[in-house]
Amino acid sequence: MPDPRSFLPFALPDIGDAEIAEVVDTLRSGWITTGPKARRFEEDFCAFLGDAGVQCLAVNSATAGLHLALEALGIGPGDEVITTTHTFTATAEVVRYLGADVKLVDMDPATLCIDVDAVAAAITPRTKAVLPVHFGGRAADMPRLVPLARRHGLAIVEDAAHALPTTSGGRRVGTLDTDATVFSFYANKTITTGEGGMVAVRDPALAARMKVMRLHGMSRDAFDRFTAKVPSWYYEIVAPGFKYNLTDIAAALGLHQLRRADDFQRRRAEIAAHYHAAFADLPVVLPPGPAAGDVHAWHLYVLRLAPAAPVQRDALVERLFAAGIGCSVHYIPLHLHPYWRDRYALAPAMFPHAQHAYERMLSLPIYTRMTDADVQRVVAAVRAALG
């Protein structure tokens, strides 16, 4: 075991004094669940996205947001939703919550995101939606995917858990021509509220349905009930909704994290550039950069070992761990997990690119609390193993 005092974790949240003070202020305020700070976080998030036509709904996880978006779109039994095998299970599990079926497709090795040609080939009369993931913070090929989906009358819900801030065609993810975009503020994401998420949505009817379903199917949320002029005790239940609201304690963190999101991105991009330069001559495939002129959130820095690499992935992870460096693998593709494999009779040969990448990929630490010396240490350890 490496010395824990010198262990460089795979990820660490960057929580400043302003976040801590805001949480304390919330705790002293008497209003700790969804209230004024959650509302301000939504307003600030909309301002960050910079599109007046988009509403932002705070939720207690991205998983919740994805579920709400698909529910509001009317996805249900008999429907199919297409997504990538190269993702976390949350992307797909929400489809099953609704009794609909998941159609997994391969990734494009050039972007590590969903293969648009594979989407085209997977569309059937039952297909209702496509769920791209902006893997690692690099936008999926939206300029091709959006027109394809629209031609077939499919809804588009973006899993933007890695994609704050990311742009596609010069526009921030969250403002593209899709039905809903879902961000995650889980502990290791690009900004964090511990647990939390945000849905960006254009259609007011879709937003209204998500607001109701976010809190028990109530016609008004708790803050409105206790502050509006109409009878404070009155509400109506219009559906069997969920418990997906974000607390003000979490929103307090989010308010300050959001202000730092662009600075955080700049630091991660700097680390990525450093890695790129340091690994350019090694037997590896470097992670794809953004499309020309676009912003990559650099939530993940994923190396793929080339055939000439002197060690295999598992051995490299062990070597780095022995050197006191945490790394990870994103992801074990869904088609290898027993639930997905067995339910849909999936085999690795159906996803050659994702399978190939999975066997050779590892994610290196890339986060704002890393010092230049930390980055150098990762470079040295990787070079020692592969050089």
Ligand SMILES: *Cc1c(COP(=O)(O)O)cnc(C)c1O
């Ligand atoms: C983290 C993550 C999620 C789930 O986010 P939560 O906020 O933890 O629910 C969904 N999709 C992807 C790709 C993720 O990485």
